[in-house]
Amino acid sequence: MQFKDYYEVFGVPRTATQDEIKSAYRKLARKFHPDVSKESDAEARFKEIGEAYEVLKDPEKRAAYDQMGSQWKDGQDFRPPPNWDQGFEFRGADFGGADHSDFFEALFGRRAHGSGARQSRAGAQGEDHHAKIEIDLQDAYRGAQRSLGLRAPAVDATGHVVLRERHIEVTIPKGVRQGQHLRLAGQGTPGFDGGPAGDLYLEIVFRPDARFRVEGRDVYTALSLAPWEAALGATVSVTTPDGGVALKVPAGSAAGRKLRLKAKGIPGREPGDLYAEIAIVIPPADTPEAVAAYQAFASAFTFKPRAESGGPS
Amino acid sequence: MSSEHPLLRIRAEVVEEVVEFTLVELSQACNATPAQLAALVAEGVLAPAGQTGDDWRFAGTALRRARLALRLARDLELNPPALALVLDMLDEITSLRARLARQHRP
Numbered sequence: 027m028q029f030k031d032y033y034e035v036f037g038v039p040r041t042a043t044q045d046e047i048k049s050a051y052r053k054l055a056r057k058f059h060p061d062v063s064k065e066s067d068a069e070a071r072f073k074e075i076g077e078a079y080e081v082l083k084d085p086e087k088r089a090a091y092d093q094m095g096s097q098w099k100d101g102q103d104f105r106p107p108p109n110w111d112q113g114f115e116f117r118g119a120d121f122g123g124a125d126h127s128d129f130f131e132a133l134f135g136r137r138a139h140g141s142g143a144r145q146s147r148a149g150a151q152g153e154d155h156h157a158k159i160e161i162d163l164q165d166a167y168r169g170a171q172r173s174l175g176l177r178a179p180a181v182d183a184t185g186h187v188v189l190r191e192r193h194i195e196v197t198i199p200k201g202v203r204q205g206q207h208l209r210l211a212g213q214g215t216p217g218f219d220g221g222p223a224g225d226l227y228l229e230i231v232f233r234p235d236a237r238f239r240v241e242g243r244d245v246y247t248a249l250s251l252a253p254w255e256a257a258l259g260a261t262v263s264v265t266t267p268d269g270g271v272a273l274k275v276p277a278g279s280a281a282g283r284k285l286r287l288k289a290k291g292i293p294g295r296e297p298g299d300l301y302a303e304i305a306i307v308i309p310p311a312d313t314p315e316a317v318a319a320y321q322a323f324a325s326a327f328t329f330k331p332r333a334e335s336g337g338p339s
Numbered sequence: 340m341s342s343e344h345p346l347l348r349i350r351a352e353v354v355e356e357v358v359e360f361t362l363v364e365l366s367q368a369c370n371a372t373p374a375q376l377a378a379l380v381a382e383g384v385l386a387p388a389g390q391t392g393d394d395w396r397f398a399g400t401a402l403r404r405a406r407l408a409l410r411l412a413r414d415l416e417l418n419p420p421a422l423a424l425v426l427d428m429l430d431e432i433t434s435l436r437a438r439l440a441r442q443h444r445p
Binding site for chain 2: 052055056059061062072076151153154156194195196198199201202205206207208209210211213224225227228229239241
C-alpha cells in the first residue's frame with residue numbers, strides 16, 4: 027500500500043488552518059469536479075481531492091492522520107502502525123463520494139454502506155444503487171442482452187454477513203440514448219427485515235465510435251465524396267450503426283452540406299435522423315494521367331475560387 | 340462468495356421514457372431526503388407537475404438533474420441559489436457545445 031500525502035494533494039503545509047484547507051479544496055473541486063471539468067483526468071483527480079478533504083476537514087481524522095508523523099512521503103510503501111487510531115473516534119462519514127483508496131480504507135475503514143440519509147429501520151426499503159453501463163451505439167439501434175455481476179451483502183446460514191455475487195441478464199431496450207437510465211426493479215440493496223429491495227439504476231454510456239457523433243436521437247457521420255461525385259451526383263453507400271444504406275447524393279453538393287436520412291438515427295416512437303456530412307476528398311496528382319486530367323479540368327473552367335475573398339489571388 | 344444461482348433475466352425500463360416519480364420515490368432513487376429535493380423545487384432546479392409535495396410528479400428526466408444537483412451541492416458546497424445558477428449555466432454550455440459541434444465538420 028502506498029502512503030498518501032493529503033497535504034500535498036492540496037499544496038498546503040501541514041500547519042494549514044481548517045479555513046486554508048477548505049479554500050484549497052474548493053478551488054480544486056471547481057477545477058476537477060467531473061460534472062463541470064474539461065480536464066481529461068478529472069474523475070481520478072477529483073476522487074483524490076475528495077478523499078484528502080474527507081480526512082483533513084474532520085479535525086479528528088486529521089489529528090489521527092497527523093499523528094502518523096511527517097516522515098512519510100507520498101507514494102511510499104506504507105503499513106499503518108499498530109493501534110495508531112487509539113483514542114480517536116470516527117463518526118460516520120457523511121461524504122457520499124465514490125470508493126476510496128486502499129490507504130484510506132486501511133486507516134478509516136470502508137465507507138459505511140449508504141450515505142446515511144435514511145435510517146435502516148425494520149421493514150424499510152433497501153437502498154437504490156447507481157452504476158454506469160457502456161454499450162455500443164449499435165446496441166441502441168437493435169437492443170441487446172448484457173450479463174452483469176452484482177455483489178450484495180447477505181446473511182448466511184450461520185448468521186454471518188457475506189458478500190454474495192449473483193449474475194443477472196439485462197435486456198437493453200432498443201432506442202436507449204446516452205445519459206438515459208435503466209431501472210432494474212428490486213436489484214438494489216435487499217430490504218431490512220422484510221422490507222422491499224431497492225432498485226438498481228444503470229446510466230447508459232455509449233462506447234466512443236470515431237465514425238459517429240451522437241446528439242440526442244440524431245447521429246452524424248462523415249461522408250467522403252470525390253469531386254465528381256459531389257458535382258455530378260451519385261448513389262453511394264453510407265455506413266450506419268445498423269448497416270449500410272444507399273444514399274442518393276444530389277448534383278452540386280458542397281462540402282459541409284448535411285444529407286438527412288430520415289428515421290435512420292436512434293429508433294423510437296420519434297426516431298432520430300442520420301446526417302451524412304459531406305467532405306470532398308481530392309485525389310492526388312501523382313501519375314502523368316492524373317496531372318493531365320487536372321490540367322484538362324483547369325482549362326475547361328473559368329472558375330475563380332477566391333473571387334469573393336477580396337484579397338490578392 | 341457464491342454464484343451458483345441460475346441467471347436471472349431482468350426487464351429494464353427506461354426511466355426517461357416511462358417512469359414518473361413521486362417526491363418520496365425520487366428521494367429514494369437519489370439517496371436524498373425529501374427536504375433536500377423540496378429545496379431544489381423551491382429554487383426552480385426541479386419543476387414537478389402538481390401543487391404540493393404530496394401530489395408532485397417528477398418526470399423521468401428529473402432523476403439525472405436531481406442527482407447532478409445533489410452532487411454539485413455536496414462536492415462544491417453550493418447553496419440552492421448558487422446551485423440553480425450553476426445548473427442553468429451548465430445547460431447553456433451544453434447547448435452551445437452542441438451548436439459548436441454541429442458547425443464543425445467531422
